[in-house]
Amino acid sequence: MDAKTALKYAEDHGARFVSLRFTDLVGAWHHLTFPIHELSESSFEDGFGFDASSLRGWASIHESDMLLVPDPSRFWMDPFAEEPTVCFIANVVDPITKEGYGLDPRSVAARAESYLRFTGIADTAYFGPEAEFFVFDSVRFYNEQNAAGYEVESDEGIWNSGRGSNGFESPNLGYRIRNKEGYVPVPPADSLSDLRSEIALTLESVGIQVECHHHEVATAGQCEIDFRFSTLLGTADNLQLFKYIVRNTAYRYGKAVTFMPKPIYGDNGSGMHCHQSLWKNEKPLFAGDGYAGLSDLARYYIGGLLKHAPAIVAFAAPTTNSYKRLVPGFEAPVNLAYSARNRSAAVRIPMFSQNPKQKRIEFRPPDPSCNPYLAFSAMLMAGLDGIQNRIDPGEPLDKDIYDLSPEELKDVPSLPGSLDDALSALEADHSFLLKGDVFTPQLIERWISYKREREVQPLRMRPHPLEFALYFDV
Template sequence: MSSQPIHEARVAVSVEPGSYRIKRPGSADEVIELIKQHNIQIIDLKFTDLPGLWHHFSITLPEVHADLFSAGIGFDGSSIRGFQEIHESDMLLRPDPTTAFVDPAFNTPTLSIICDVMDPVLRQSYTRDPRYVARKAEDYLRQTGLATTCYFGPELEFFIFDSIRFGQDQHSGYYYVESSEGEWNSGRDEGAYGGGNLGYKPRYKEGYFPVPPHDTLQDIRSEIALTLLRVGIQVEVHHHEVATAGQNEIDMRFAPLTRMADNVMMYKYICKNIARKHGKVATFMPKPLFADNASGMHCHQSLWRNEENLFYDAKGWALTSQLCRWYIGGLLKHAPALMAFCAPTTNSYKRLVPGYEAPVNLVMSQRNRSAAARIPMYSDAPNARRVEFRCPDPSANAYLAFSAMLMAGLDGIENKIDPGDPLDRNIYELSPAEAEHIPQVPGSLEEALSALAMDHAFLKKGDVFTDDVIQTWLNYKRKREVEPVKLRPHPWEFYLYFDI
């Protein structure tokens, strides 16, 4: 978890003058200047599919001209998950010059640009482009007149493993994770790995903030953090996380909704590629290990009108405004439907179970990490006041998840939804009689999708989430994820039932 409050002024440090370029280009002309400055040879165009993975293709410098940033360039949309059918496959990408960055993953000098997806027939933004959904959410916020900006500060946790193997067919299925940090390797003969076993394996649930030699990933995290700075993403803190076997967290400084979703895509990309450079593998799968903590994406968020934080009130509970508490009310009321976007995998619900710091209880609190919505109390500064929604995980498509949370919060404000009394006790120590009255998040992706099917009117306000986006999401998740997992035997079922 971030040890510092967001929304407070900071100065970006620099080892050498000009070594970190926090400012990004703002126009096509500035992109051209960046190309000249870094002797760029290739332009890489990146965009996000509906589930939330980047795709790309590259062009050469003669193809970079003014029309590229206005008219766009064509691609086959039928080959992208959640996009077009084969009979309507032609699509356009329009690069956003404000997102250009020198790509750290390639040896050839390459400038990457995040693109918006366009419909070439309608000559307008494509409804199923996740980035378009995010931009519409920000537009809708401004149209309400409530605020000018929604800031997000997500805390993405992830694992760095030495290797991962998995497979399943008609007669077998397995996964195998390996990590030199894994507590399960405390008794392994590691002579074949370049020396004897040196111990110092973080114990289960005891991996939070250990120094080396327990923490073997400091240099890799530092390299990731410095690379993020170089591509224009300000980093606040990095550290080892609670789980054994290489769980990590690197916290980015808050940014407006769409920009932060762009940053999340860049963050995942850089983490994965730097891990690979070191012969390791990074994963944002929420629950890759049994019996230890999973990876979450706690989302700090606040509404601002120009320079004023609308979530602050010096006389309010936990220094929060009534508007903030209504926003929380919207998050809690719509949480079951939100989970379809915020915890969007079957694996997500291996994390959302009681214990393991899992925020399954739909209540608000100050400081209490067992609540779904909490008010961090690191600072009493007005600019630091925000709500931390703890249910999301890093498997989410950030564009869709952030947009859905904002829309739920705005619905809470519009309808003055009461979030209920704060619960500042340890929820896991409540008596059964007390606990049975506390609502919880869905217990499976299937339940979350059913909740979304029943509760999505709040998402459609301002045409932010269109019917085709919601229905395509429901169909994709049910047919491509829920049903295939249902059909396959689980290894533990053999333990339970083979001798029945």
């Protein structure tokens, strides 16, 4: 796509405004909106000026002037705007150097793809995430000096005992909550099927191809909508748009969506298993005659993922809440092993098809709270480091790891147990991210300091409600 094509699209659809979408360091989407007459061919080179100093983790006030340069290859009409609005993904550009801003996550992903081509190993990295999420009927939370708490409500919650959020008995609700197995039930146990279908249709309308949607394992409104894989950068863009559409469609239904990994105690959390593969000259590189139909190159890629996984999860499982899902022996894989078909291993090799074009690996620790541009780039860089250094992942572990004893797992490394530990792992192991200037020391330092000062430390300093039950009468 070029600028002329993008402008013609806006004209054909009667756009009256243009919205430029970009992602802050932590991973939230932002936008600026301009009347459509402000958009011209030159806008795709000159960009639009804006103040970057008020965004989390970004520029200081003395260097706050930045440019938003729309990418003419990615545009759509906003399905939620009352006035016709054409949207573009924008790159954040330094107005002095005219280069991608070093702390812009999308520029990291672009450099990761460029570095991949530079290595000559492959020319394309495909990513396909499974971003799970919860749909709640209401959410309340508060954190005061003398009080703290939260409350989520879902008509599907097993705590309702047949009573809906409106306080009245509901025979359908009673049926739903008696079905305590959340995974892929039919309606009425799955009360969110129509909502997911509307989300799927809206995703299709903006160019995201949906492959499947279903209720997930957690009983209280957990959902999954799978969309087709794309390039690293394309998938990261699609995931940001995916979250936007999921949230806004649910909002129209009077519901609230969260992508935080563990919002409910005692039930499954939300992961984001990341399928990935490398291709060159339109040929898949992960297929071979080795274990599970893998090539040696794929095994080395796995070796890099497993070696650097403790540092990767500082980006791929980047919240304190992430480590309430990543708990040994429970729902999510924390042991750094690989296996065919085995969902208890950190790296799984799907075996649905023998077609070489479908041969891929699945990295299972990430969750949907991550910034996809940074998380995908970190995974790719780890895999490339594995290939460049021929890192052997060892023997596969074809057992249910959740059932193994500590003695049986003593030689199997595991992920960090907290965000602070993951940040320490990133401090100790990040040279693989600096290759090709994909990640910069400034970004890594800013990420670590932001996470510790804004998330780890505030949580560490606050009493937890459970502590009152445990310790008030000590």
